[in-house]
Amino acid sequence: xxxxxxxxxxxxxxxxxxxxxxxxxxxxxxxxxxxxxxxxxxxxxxxxxxxxxxxxxxxxxxxxxxxx
Amino acid sequence: xxxxxxxxxxxxxxxxxxxxxxxxxxxxxxxxxxxxxxxxxxxxxxxxxxxxxxxxxxxxxxxxxxxxxxxxxxxxxxxxxxxxxxxxxxxxxxxxxxxxxxxxxxxxxxxxxxxxxxxxxxxxxxxxxxxxxxxxxxxxxxxxxxxxxxxxxxxxxxxxxxxxxxxxxxxxxxxxxxxxxxxxxxxxxxxxxxxxxxxxxxxxxxxxxxxxxxxxxxxxxxxxxxxxxxxxxxxxxxxxxxxxxxxxxxxxxxxxxxxxxxxxxxxxxxxxxxxxxxxxxxxxxxxxxxxxxxxxxxxxxxxxxxxxxxxxxxxxxxxxxxxxxxxxxxxxxxxxxxxxxxxxxxxxxxx
Numbered sequence: 001x002x003x004x005x006x007x008x009x010x011x012x013x014x015x016x017x018x019x020x021x022x023x024x025x026x027x028x029x030x031x032x033x034x035x036x037x038x039x040x041x042x043x044x045x046x047x048x049x050x051x052x053x054x055x056x057x058x059x060x061x062x063x064x065x066x067x068x
Numbered sequence: 069x070x071x072x073x074x075x076x077x078x079x080x081x082x083x084x085x086x087x088x089x090x091x092x093x094x095x096x097x098x099x100x101x102x103x104x105x106x107x108x109x110x111x112x113x114x115x116x117x118x119x120x121x122x123x124x125x126x127x128x129x130x131x132x133x134x135x136x137x138x139x140x141x142x143x144x145x146x147x148x149x150x151x152x153x154x155x156x157x158x159x160x161x162x163x164x165x166x167x168x169x170x171x172x173x174x175x176x177x178x179x180x181x182x183x184x185x186x187x188x189x190x191x192x193x194x195x196x197x198x199x200x201x202x203x204x205x206x207x208x209x210x211x212x213x214x215x216x217x218x219x220x221x222x223x224x225x226x227x228x229x230x231x232x233x234x235x236x237x238x239x240x241x242x243x244x245x246x247x248x249x250x251x252x253x254x255x256x257x258x259x260x261x262x263x264x265x266x267x268x269x270x271x272x273x274x275x276x277x278x279x280x281x282x283x284x285x286x287x288x289x290x291x292x293x294x295x296x297x298x299x300x301x302x303x304x305x306x307x308x309x310x311x312x313x314x315x316x317x318x319x320x321x322x323x324x325x326x327x328x329x330x331x332x333x334x335x336x337x338x339x340x341x342x343x344x345x346x347x348x349x350x351x352x353x354x355x356x357x358x359x360x361x362x363x364x365x366x367x368x369x370x371x372x373x374x375x376x377x378x379x380x381x382x383x384x385x386x387x388x389x390x391x392x393x394x395x396x397x398x399x400x401x402x403x404x405x406x407x408x409x410x411x412x413x414x415x416x417x418x419x
Contacts (some may be wrong), residue, residue, distance in 0.1 A: 008216030010153060010349045010365070011283070012290060015197050016208060019291070036278055043070060044291055059219075 007033040007060055015040045017063070021029065027066035038063060073277070074298060080270070080277040081302025086180050087266045088303075089310035091129075094258035098316065098325030099185040101307075102129060102270075103178035104352035105169035106326075106397050108370070109377035109386075110254050114239070114246040117374070118381035122252025124301020128260045130356065131236040132267015137360030138229045140272035149225025151364030154214035157410060161344045162372020163379065164403035165352065168340030170377065170386040171333055172196075173326055176341060176351045178279035180300065182327060184307030186319035189327050189334050196335035197342040200220055201285045204411070208290070210314070212347065212415040217365060225362030238263075253326060280354040282345040326389070333392040333400070335350060340403045347411055381403050 002026065004021050006014040016036040021028045022045075032038060038054055038061050045052045045065050053064040088101030100106055106123075113124030143148040169175050169244040172193050174182060179197060182190035204212075240260075249255040257263065273279075277299060284297035291408050321329050328334075345351045348369055350358065355373075358366035380386040385396040 008153070008218060010214065010217065012286060012349065013213060015291060033147060033150075039073070039278075042304065043073075043293065043295065046070065047291070047293065057393070 001027055001029060002029050003029040003031065005031045007031050009037075011036065012040070014058065018044060022050065022065060026050070027064055030063045030065065031060055032063065033060040035061075037061075043067075072349045074295065076277050077279065077295060077299045078302045080273040081299040082274055082306040083193035084177075084270055084279070085303040085306030086309075086310055087182065087270060088307055089311040089316070090261065090315055091258045091266060092316065093257055093314060094262055096263075097256045099182045099187060100174075100178060100326060101181060103168060103174050103181070104130070104356060105175035105373065105377070106173075106178060106253070107286055108166070108352070108373045109115075109170065109380070112374050112377040113254060113381070114248065115235075116247050117378035119223075120181050120386075121247075121254075123381070124247040124249045125241045125257055126235060126246050126253045127257070128236060128264035129267040130293060131232045132264045133271035133353070133356045134232050134360040136268040136271020137357040138226065139268070139277040140275040141361035144276070146275075147222070147225070147362050149222045149362040149364070150217040150218040151220045151224065153217040153365050154414075155365055155368045157414070158348060158369045159347050159372040159375075161407065161410065162355075162369040163242035163349070163376035164334040164407055165341050165344040166373045166376025167380055167385055167396075167399050167403050168337045168344065169352070171337030171378045171396050172341070173328070175353070176338075176345070177303075177353050179338065180281065180303050181307055182324070184304055185311050186317045187324040187327055188319070188321045189279050189329055190275075192331050192334040193338040196215065197322075198285055198326060198343025199335070200339035200344075201282055201346045202289065202407070203328065203339075203343045205286055205289050207415045208286075208346065209219040212411055214347070214414060217363070218256050219364075220364055224364055227364070228359045243266070271357060271360060274353065274357045282342065283350060286346055318356050328387060328389055328391040330349055330391050333387070333397060336400050336404070337387075337392075340400055340407065343404070343407050343411075347407065351353040398403040
């Protein structure tokens with residue numbers, strides 16, 4: 001499974017890389033380091049009819065996006 | 069969760085709209101209850117970075133916005149000291165965004181407040197603003213990036229908040245240190261405690277909701293996501309209603325407060341603001357909020373806006389009620405071309 005590191009990228013880049021990634025393959029994991037990026041990606045995933053699992057790591061978040 | 073987010077967004081927009089009209093009622097210039105560009109310009113004047121006597125005042129709203137966002141970020145454990153994403157490029161973009169805003173006479177927030185006051189010139193501004201954002205979105209889709217931020221020390225992240233609060237305290241204990249307008253927009257101000265309080269509240273709320281004028285239009289185009297636009301519309305609706313109740317709604321093109329009628333330059337000024345802000349990832353308001361929450365790149369952008377304001381008034385670039393100046397037109401032209409070059413280089417360079 002592909003993991004995309006979007007840590008440190010500023011708005012709206014994390015959602016843009018997510019959009020690009022889910023067009024290529026699913027499931028995919030996106031790493032981000034800000035709460036706002038998590039909210040934006042989760043909102044985007046739901047709108048695309050996808051599911052998410054957010055894990056809180058040491059000082060970043062890992063979001064798994066899948067079809068179910 | 070998403071429904072709560074939406075309600076918060078509508079609430080925060082409504083709060084902005086209502087407070088903006090309230091601040092005008094208590095002394096701020098008409099249709100300028102809140103204007104990030106105008107108020108940073110006034111702060112530049114108060115610090116004698118420019119000598120335009122009518123726009124000099126250390127606006128407590130700006131201090132409140134940054135401090136409010138800082139407090140909310142710390143309280144919510146979302147304070148995140150980071151920076152290092154092309155800081156000098158951001159500084160330069162900040163200068164150009166201010167040049168565009170002082171061509172039009174207002175930041176995106178004031179553009180909405182001018183619309184809410186019935187100023188039809190702001191419709192032209194909105195068209196330009198949208199065009200500028202579309203240009204920015206084009207480059208974002210092609211891969212535009214100012215590269216990653218890195219973790220900074222907490223002290224570095226809070227430096228801009230500390231400096232602003234320090235300046236503000238200094239202005240209270242030694243007011244004569246700072247320039248203060250006796251006439252013109254800079255002399256018109258709500259009582260400082262009210263201005264600071266409103267700044268603190270909406271700074272905190274804007275951090276919680278991520279309200280952003282540029283993001284509103286950008287996200288609709290990029291992701292068909294209307295979340296941020298809801299806040300934008302909520303400000304417009306509530307401020308319009310408040311103006312109607314207050315008797316301060318005057319529909320028309322002429323004799324609008326701190327505005328002029330010139331289709332081309334209202335359009336191009338806001339196009340530069342929209343384009344630059346889209347590349348920066350947020351409007352001037354959002355930059356203040358991010359800076360409060362520890363983002364030193366946004367702090368650098370604010371310093372760019374501050375220097376931009378000084379340049380505007382020192383070199384006669386800022387428009388007035390009489391309209392744009394020749395120097396201002398040239399500067400907006402240079403700004404658009406330079407921003408285009410920044411966009412091209414950061415989109416198509418080799419990795």
